Amino acid sequence: MEIRKVRENKKQYLPLLLLGDEQESMIDRYLENGTLYILEDGDVKALCVVLEVNAGVLELKNIAVEPAFQGRGYGRQLIEFLCQTYKGAYETLLVGTGDSPLTIPFYEKCGFVYARRVKDFFLEHYDHPIWEGGRQLRDMVYLRRTL
Numbered sequence: 001m002e003i004r005k006v007r008e009n010k011k012q013y014l015p016l017l018l019l020g021d022e023q024e025s026m027i028d029r030y031l032e033n034g035t036l037y038i039l040e041d042g043d044v045k046a047l048c049v050v051l052e053v054n055a056g057v058l059e060l061k062n063i064a065v066e067p068a069f070q071g072r073g074y075g076r077q078l079i080e081f082l083c084q085t086y087k088g089a090y091e092t093l094l095v096g097t098g099d100s101p102l103t104i105p106f107y108e109k110c111g112f113v114y115a116r117r118v119k120d121f122f123l124e125h126y127d128h129p130i131w132e133g134g135r136q137l138r139d140m141v142y143l144r145r146t147l
C-alpha cells in the first residue's frame with residue numbers, strides 16, 4: 001500500500017473525485033490549488049484532496065474510496081496519513097460534509113468532532129438536489145480534528 005501526491009493531470013481521477021463530491025464545477029474550485037493524494041494497493045483504491053483555508057487550518061475537500069473497497073480501512077488510512085503528514089504545519093484538519101449517516105459516523109470514528117453548520121449550503125451551491133443515505137442534503141456540517 002502506498003499513498004502518493006499527484007501533481008499533474010489530476011482530472012484523470014474525476015470518476016473517484018465525483019464519488020466524493022458529485023458536482024464537477026465544485027471540484028474545479030479546489031482541485032487546481034489543492035493537494036491530491038492517491039492510495040494505491042495494486043491499483044488506485046482511494047484518494048483525497050486537501051487545501052489550506054487559512055493559517056493553521058487545512059481542509060479536507062474530497063475523500064473517496066472505490067465502492068467495492070469501502071469499509072476496509074482505506075478511508076481511515078488516508079485520514080491518518082494526512083494527520084501524520086501535516087502535524088506541526090497546521091493546527092486543525094477541517095472537513096465539511098452533508099448531514100449524512102454515510103459520512104458523519106466515518107469522520108467521528110476517525111477522531112473528528114462537530115465544529116459548526118452552514119445552513120442550506122447544498123441548496124444554494126449545487127445545481128441539483130443531492131441525495132445521500134435516503135436523505136436530501138441541505139446544510140454543510142463542519143467537523144474538525146486537532147493535528
Ligand SMILES: CC(C)(COP(=O)(O)OP(=O)(O)OC[C@H]1O[C@@H](n2cnc3c(N)ncnc32)[C@H](O)[C@@H]1OP(=O)(O)O)[C@@H](O)C(=O)NCCC(=O)NCCS
Nearest residue numbers: 019020064065070071072073074075076097102105106109
Ligand atoms: C466515506 C468513505 C470515504 C469512508 O472510507 P472507508 O474506507 O469506507 O472507511 P473505513 O473502512 O476506513 O472506516 C473507518 C471507520 O469508520 C466506520 N464507518 C465508515 N463508514 C461508516 C458508516 N456509514 N456508518 C458507520 N460507520 C462507518 C468504519 O466502520 C470504521 O470504523 P472501525 O475502524 O471502528 O471499524 C467511503 O465510504 C466513501 O468513499 N464513500 C463515498 C464518497 C463519500 O461519501 N465521501 C465523503 C464525502 S464528504
